[in-house]
Amino acid sequence: MVINREHSTEESRRLQQCFNDLSQIVALSTALGRGSLSQLVADLLEMLLGMLHLEFVYVRLKDPVNAAPIELGRTAKSLDGFIGPKEIGSVLNNALGSNPQTWPANEQIAFCDKSVSLVSLRLGPQGDMGILVAASTRADFPEETERLRLDVAANQAVIALQQGRPSSEARQPANAVDEPLAQPTIDTVSREGGGELEQLRRAVESLRLREIDIQSVVDAIPAPTSIMTAEGEVEAVNRPVLEYFGRSVDELRHWSTSDIVHPDDLQPTISAWRLAVETGEPYEVESRHRGSDGVYRWFHVRGFPLRGSDGHIVRWCVLQIDIEDRKRAEQALRTSERNLYLIISTIPGLVWSARPDGSADFFNQHYLDYVGFSSEQAQDWGWTAAVHPEDLDGLASAWQAFMATRQAGEKEARLRRFDGSYRWFLFRANPLRDDSGNVIKWFGINTDIEDRKRAEEELRDTQAKLAHMARVMMMGELTASIAHEVNQPLAGIVTNANTCLRMLAADPPNVAGARETVRRTLRDGNRASDIIGRLRALFNRKAPVSQPIDLNEATREVIALSLNKLHRDGVSLRTRLAEDLPRVTGDRVQLQQVILNLLNNAADAMSAIDDRPRELMVSTGRDEDSCVRLSVHDSGPGFDLEVAERLFDAFYTTKGDGMGIGLSVSRSIVENHHGRIWAALNDGPGATFSFSIPGSSEVTISIGGPEGKGTLAANNIARDVG
Amino acid sequence: MSTRLLVSVVDDDESVRESLPDLLREFGYAAQAFSSAEAFLASEYVGKTGCLILDIAMPGMTGPELQRELIRLRYQIPVVFITAHGDESTRPRMIGQGAVECLSKPFSDEALLRALNAAFGAG
Structure with missing residues (x-):
C-alpha cells in the first residue's frame, strides 16, 4: 500500500531533521566521554525538550550506591513558576503510582491545568535502571520519528550509565560504537533559523564528516534500517533487519523477487521504490514483510535520500517500523470509533467536549447542524456566539463554577438555531478525572427544553388567567343576571312611579303616600345602579371552548x-x-x-x-x-x-x-x-x-x-x- | 263597595313586594304581599284571595308549582304571572297552562290593570 506524498518537501525536511537529531543524540553521549553522568543526562533532556517541543521531560534513575533515586527533569519555558524534577516526579507518582516499573507506556494525565500525553520508557536491558518520561500537549504524541528519537535517547542514556559504572555487570549493547568518531562541527540546530536549504546544508555537512559513521548511527537505531546505494541496491543493513528477517544480506538484496514482501504489496512497493530512486523524492509505503518465523507483519517503510555536497544522492536510508500492533489497534480503534461516532451522532442531543480550561474541542453533528457553525467556528469559545446575550453571563458564571469545583453541573440558557430563532436548552457538563482527581476533559450534552419552558410559561399564563377569571363571568350568563337583577328594582321604580301619579291625582292628593313611593323609587334606582356598578368591574369572558x-x-x-x-x-x-x-x-x-x-x-x-x-x-x-x-x-x-x-x-x-x-x-x-x-x-x-x-x-x-x-x-x- | 277585592302578591323580591300593593290599592283593590309560595299557603288569605299576582321563578316552590297546588286544593284563583326572566315562549306557555296573563318586569300600570280586569271579569 502506497501512502500519498502530498507533503513530500515537508516530509523530507522532517526526516532529515530526525536523522540529524539522531546523530546529535548519539554524538552527545559518546563524545563527552567522562563528563558527569547527571550533566550528560541533563543535556540529553534539554535536547529532547527542544527537539520534540515537550511540556516536560523527566528521568528517574536508581542510584546503585544509595537507595534514593536520582531525579532529573526539564520543563518547557512556557510553564509558569518553578517546577523542578521533584515536582514532576510527584505529579507522576500521584497519577501513575509510585513504582515506575508499573507505569504504562502511554498515558494521558493532567499537568498544570493542561491535558498532556505521556510516553514512559524504561531504561536498561531489563528495564530496571530507571525511567524516562516525556510529555507533550499534543494528543497524537508520539508519532513515529519522535518515538524513534526517544528510543535512541533512552538507549544512549543507558549506554552512558553503563559506561559510567565500570563495576557493574552490564553488557554493552551489541550495537555500541567502538571507533572514535569525528567531533561534530554543528551545534544544536536551531529550528527558527536557516530555512530548508540551510538545514539541508547542515545535514549534508554533518553527513560528509560522518560517512563512515552512517553504519554506527544506523546500528544505533533500534528499528530495522537499511542503507541503499544511489541506484537502489541494498548496501548495508542493521542488526534488527537481520534479526527480523532471519536472512542474509545477500538474500535481502533480492527482496524484489523473493517472498520477503507480501505478494499483494510487492508490486506497489517496487513501483514506489523505483519512482523514488528516479525522482530522488522520499517515499513511504505500508507493506507486509515476512519474518524469520514465516509470519507476515505490517511495516511502515520510509525511505529518504542522503545527499552529498553537490546535491546528488549518495545513499538512500530506509526505515522499517513495525506497525502490526498498531494496525490491529487501528482497526479495532476504527471500528470502535465508528461505533462511538454513530452513537454520538444518534444521541438526540447536542454533544460536546471541552478541555480542562473550558475551551471546547468537539461538537457532534447535531450541535453543528443546530447552530449552523462549522467545527472551526465553534471551536474553543466560538460556540458562545450562539448563546442568547441575556443568558451568556449566567452561563459563563455557571461554567466557571463547575470548573472550579470540578463537579458535574447544569444550567439553562437559550441557544440560537441556524435560522435565528432561540430555543431553551439545558446545558449539562460532566468531568472526566484522572486518579488524582484532576480534570482531564469535560463532556457535555445540551438538551432542548423549549417545549417544557413553553409549557411552564403556559402554566403561568393559565394561572394568571384563572386569577383573572375569578372575577369574570360568562357574558351570556352576565346578561341574563343583569337583566334579572336589574329588572327587579326597575319594576319597583315603574310601579312606585305609577302609584305616585295616582296618589297625587287623588282628591285630596295623598302627598305622604306619594312621598313614600318617591323614596322607594330612589332606593330602587340606587339599587339598580349598584348592581350595574359592580358588574361593570368585570369584563369580557373568553369564548368557551370544548x-x-x-x-x-x-x-x-x-x-x-x-x-x-x-x-x-x-x-x-x-x-x-x-x-x-x-x-x-x-x-x-x-x-x-x-x-x-x-x-x-x-x-x-x-x-x-x-x-x-x-x-x-x-x-x-x-x-x-x-x-x-x-x-x-x-x-x-x-x-x-x-x-x-x-x-x-x-x-x-x-x-x-x-x-x-x-x-x-x-x-x-x-x-x-x-x-x-x-x-x-x-x-x-x-x-x-x-x-x-x-x-x-x-x-x-x-x-x-x-x-x-x-x-x-x-x-x-x-x-x-x- | 264595602269590601274590596283582595289581590295577593307572591314574589321573593322586596322591591316588588313593597311597591305593588300600593299601586293595587290605588287601583281600588285590597292587597297582601308574601315572600314565598309557602308563606302564602300557610296564611289565612288563601280562600279570600280574588286574584294572585305570582312571580314565576322563586326559590322553594315556584309560581307554576303554586298554581298547580292551588288547583289540587280545589281553589279557582285566577293567576297573573310576573317575571323578570322571560323570552317569547314564556307568556304563551303560562297562558296555555291556565294563567290569565303573564307580564314581564317592568310592566306599565295599564298592562297590570288590563290583566286584573281580565282576571276579575272572567271570575
Whole structure:
C-alpha cells in the first residue's frame, strides 16, 4: 500500500531533521566521554525538550550506591513558576503510582491545568535502571520519528550509565560504537533559523564528516534500517533487519523477487521504490514483510535520500517500523470509533467536549447542524456566539463554577438555531478525572427544553388567567343576571312611579303616600345602579371552548395555585382523586374556575374557625349514571337551612367584600356542561359542595344562556340537606 | 263597595313586594304581599284571595308549582304571572297552562290593570 506524498518537501525536511537529531543524540553521549553522568543526562533532556517541543521531560534513575533515586527533569519555558524534577516526579507518582516499573507506556494525565500525553520508557536491558518520561500537549504524541528519537535517547542514556559504572555487570549493547568518531562541527540546530536549504546544508555537512559513521548511527537505531546505494541496491543493513528477517544480506538484496514482501504489496512497493530512486523524492509505503518465523507483519517503510555536497544522492536510508500492533489497534480503534461516532451522532442531543480550561474541542453533528457553525467556528469559545446575550453571563458564571469545583453541573440558557430563532436548552457538563482527581476533559450534552419552558410559561399564563377569571363571568350568563337583577328594582321604580301619579291625582292628593313611593323609587334606582356598578368591574369572558378534560389533572393544577393561600390560612388539604376517572368534555378554564371558587369558599368559610383543625378535602369519583363528580368538604360552620335556598343565587354573599357571584357563576358553568351543583351539610362540622358532570360521550356544551332553569331549587339544594 | 277585592302578591323580591300593593290599592283593590309560595299557603288569605299576582321563578316552590297546588286544593284563583326572566315562549306557555296573563318586569300600570280586569271579569 502506497501512502500519498502530498507533503513530500515537508516530509523530507522532517526526516532529515530526525536523522540529524539522531546523530546529535548519539554524538552527545559518546563524545563527552567522562563528563558527569547527571550533566550528560541533563543535556540529553534539554535536547529532547527542544527537539520534540515537550511540556516536560523527566528521568528517574536508581542510584546503585544509595537507595534514593536520582531525579532529573526539564520543563518547557512556557510553564509558569518553578517546577523542578521533584515536582514532576510527584505529579507522576500521584497519577501513575509510585513504582515506575508499573507505569504504562502511554498515558494521558493532567499537568498544570493542561491535558498532556505521556510516553514512559524504561531504561536498561531489563528495564530496571530507571525511567524516562516525556510529555507533550499534543494528543497524537508520539508519532513515529519522535518515538524513534526517544528510543535512541533512552538507549544512549543507558549506554552512558553503563559506561559510567565500570563495576557493574552490564553488557554493552551489541550495537555500541567502538571507533572514535569525528567531533561534530554543528551545534544544536536551531529550528527558527536557516530555512530548508540551510538545514539541508547542515545535514549534508554533518553527513560528509560522518560517512563512515552512517553504519554506527544506523546500528544505533533500534528499528530495522537499511542503507541503499544511489541506484537502489541494498548496501548495508542493521542488526534488527537481520534479526527480523532471519536472512542474509545477500538474500535481502533480492527482496524484489523473493517472498520477503507480501505478494499483494510487492508490486506497489517496487513501483514506489523505483519512482523514488528516479525522482530522488522520499517515499513511504505500508507493506507486509515476512519474518524469520514465516509470519507476515505490517511495516511502515520510509525511505529518504542522503545527499552529498553537490546535491546528488549518495545513499538512500530506509526505515522499517513495525506497525502490526498498531494496525490491529487501528482497526479495532476504527471500528470502535465508528461505533462511538454513530452513537454520538444518534444521541438526540447536542454533544460536546471541552478541555480542562473550558475551551471546547468537539461538537457532534447535531450541535453543528443546530447552530449552523462549522467545527472551526465553534471551536474553543466560538460556540458562545450562539448563546442568547441575556443568558451568556449566567452561563459563563455557571461554567466557571463547575470548573472550579470540578463537579458535574447544569444550567439553562437559550441557544440560537441556524435560522435565528432561540430555543431553551439545558446545558449539562460532566468531568472526566484522572486518579488524582484532576480534570482531564469535560463532556457535555445540551438538551432542548423549549417545549417544557413553553409549557411552564403556559402554566403561568393559565394561572394568571384563572386569577383573572375569578372575577369574570360568562357574558351570556352576565346578561341574563343583569337583566334579572336589574329588572327587579326597575319594576319597583315603574310601579312606585305609577302609584305616585295616582296618589297625587287623588282628591285630596295623598302627598305622604306619594312621598313614600318617591323614596322607594330612589332606593330602587340606587339599587339598580349598584348592581350595574359592580358588574361593570368585570369584563369580557373568553369564548368557551370544548375539549376532553381530565378532571383530576385540572383539580391538581388548581390546588397547586391555591397551596399558598391555603397554607397562609392555616388550612390543611387532603385529596382523594379517583383513578380511572372518565374524561369530561368542556371548557377547562371554566371548570377550573368552579373548582377554585369552591376551594376559596371552603377556605374562607373556615377562616373564623379556631377550636378545631381547618381541614379541606377534595375528592373526585364516578357517579352511578357515569357522571364525574367533584366534592369539596370543609370543616367550617356549615350553612343555615333557611339560606340554603339562596346559596347559588346571584349576589348572595355572606362575605363583607364578596361579590356574591362565585356560586351563581359556578352554577351556570356547571349547568352549561349539563351537570348539576349542590351543597350538603356534613355529618360532622362543615359543609360539602359538589358538582357532577356527565362523562364525555355524546355530550355537547350549550353555549347559550340557561333557559330559566337556573333558579330551580332542584338543582341547588340536595335532598339530603338536614 | 264595602269590601274590596283582595289581590295577593307572591314574589321573593322586596322591591316588588313593597311597591305593588300600593299601586293595587290605588287601583281600588285590597292587597297582601308574601315572600314565598309557602308563606302564602300557610296564611289565612288563601280562600279570600280574588286574584294572585305570582312571580314565576322563586326559590322553594315556584309560581307554576303554586298554581298547580292551588288547583289540587280545589281553589279557582285566577293567576297573573310576573317575571323578570322571560323570552317569547314564556307568556304563551303560562297562558296555555291556565294563567290569565303573564307580564314581564317592568310592566306599565295599564298592562297590570288590563290583566286584573281580565282576571276579575272572567271570575
